[in-house]
Amino acid sequence: MTPRPPWNPYVAGFALGLVLTTAFVVTGHGLGASGALSRVTTAAIDAVAPMHVNTNPYLAPMAGGDTDPFDSWVVWTVVGAILGGLASGWAGGRLKIETFRGPRITAQQRWMLALFGGAIMGFGARLARGCTSGQALSGGAMLSVGSWAFMLSVFIGGYALAYFVRKAWN
Amino acid sequence: MGPFVFDSTTTILVSLALGFGFGFVLERAGFGDSRRLAAQFYLHDMTVLKVMFTAIVTAMVCVHFLWAVGLVDLSRVFINPTYLWPGIVGGLIMGVGFIVGGYCPGTSLVAAATLKLDGVFFVVGALLGVAVFGEAVPRFWDFFQTSGDLGRFTLADWLGLPTATVVFLVACMAVFMFWGAEQLERAFARPSREEEAAKDLEVVR
Numbered sequence A: 001m002t003p004r005p006p007w008n009p010y011v012a013g014f015a016l017g018l019v020l021t022t023a024f025v026v027t028g029h030g031l032g033a034s035g036a037l038s039r040v041t042t043a044a045i046d047a048v049a050p051m052h053v054n055t056n057p058y059l060a061p062m063a064g065g066d067t068d069p070f071d072s073w074v075v076w077t078v079v080g081a082i083l084g085g086l087a088s089g090w091a092g093g094r095l096k097i098e099t100f101r102g103p104r105i106t107a108q109q110r111w112m113l114a115l116f117g118g119a120i121m122g123f124g125a126r127l128a129r130g131c132t133s134g135q136a137l138s139g140g141a142m143l144s145v146g147s148w149a150f151m152l153s154v155f156i157g158g159y160a161l162a163y164f165v166r167k168a169w170n
Numbered sequence B: 001m002g003p004f005v006f007d008s009t010t011t012i013l014v015s016l017a018l019g020f021g022f023g024f025v026l027e028r029a030g031f032g033d034s035r036r037l038a039a040q041f042y043l044h045d046m047t048v049l050k051v052m053f054t055a056i057v058t059a060m061v062c063v064h065f066l067w068a069v070g071l072v073d074l075s076r077v078f079i080n081p082t083y084l085w086p087g088i089v090g091g092l093i094m095g096v097g098f099i100v101g102g103y104c105p106g107t108s109l110v111a112a113a114t115l116k117l118d119g120v121f122f123v124v125g126a127l128l129g130v131a132v133f134g135e136a137v138p139r140f141w142d143f144f145q146t147s148g149d150l151g152r153f154t155l156a157d158w159l160g161l162p163t164a165t166v167v168f169l170v171a172c173m174a175v176f177m178f179w180g181a182e183q184l185e186r187a188f189a190r191p192s193r194e195e196e197a198a199k200d201l202e203v204v205r
Helices: A009-027 A034-048 A050-055 A073-091 A107-127 A132-141 A145-168 B008-028 B034-042 B047-068 B084-101 B105-113 B117-146 B155-159 B163-187 B193-204
Strands: B149-151
Touching (some): A009 A132, A009 B008, A034 A050, A034 A073, A034 A107, A034 B117, A107 B084, A132 B084, A132 B105, A145 B155, B008 B105, B047 B163, B084 B117, B105 B117, B155 B163
16 A cells, blocks of 8 residues: 555644644643653663662652552553554554665664664753653643743754754755 | 543543544654654755644644633643753753654654654664663752743743733744745755756766
């Protein structure tokens, strides 16, 4: 099956805005992603070194003592997002094992860049208290000054480095 | 009047449903493809900016309208508190991770869900990154917790303007950005295969 083209960006953005509006009006908060990743790793650390988690001021509120790191809306939002992405990809004929990369690098090089970039992203997202979903989209719509400063910084960081990694994409 | 308070089972179901819509739309926007996301930073394809700002403006207008007509209590809605410096430094770091890795956390999950191997590697990397952050943050705890801490602080508070005025100004700015994005896409369009082939042919001649 040939993959169908994506939605018009303005239509997709409008649909995303409606999902975000529903989140705010029904639950009182926006969407999120990186918070759930943080809870997964904290649960793993808590399984092997619970005392360490109890004494770390960042990890303790998530999993210290009897606190269940998975007892948070963001974990279920991410489970839902994975299912939603899977459903859309399947219905659109895009469910296929492949590696997206620029024409001048190998798949193996692309995997290493993705791993490395992902690690940088994970660190930055927790420092900023949220990623594109939890800060830029959610805080942006609610007009938070910090979220707008964050959004601007992400674009500045990306454009500043784009020239130096152009071989990876073009 | 929203927002509502749910028991834990309902919270799980509502979060699953919202997440499903979120992931579905991200995938439909073409955000499960790192090349499309990275193209934003080379100005070939401004889809990221268009989708993001259309979503922000839609949610901003809808939520504030529902507040104005009394259907949602904004004082009980979470507005990301401003921690200015950690947000700016974290944002710059994320921008670097974005162009190197090709995804952000949400889009990488959608890519991995549709079996894109670069998405899978990105998710593994992001898990490592958040784990390293959790171990490292006690060393710069004061910076993380107190630098530029302005609490719940909106653009309306900062500019000293009514919220409705700021909503209108942000919407106008977004329309201007969409116009700019269309111009940039035209100016920086990647030559199509046919055009490149024609050019090669000329060189041969």
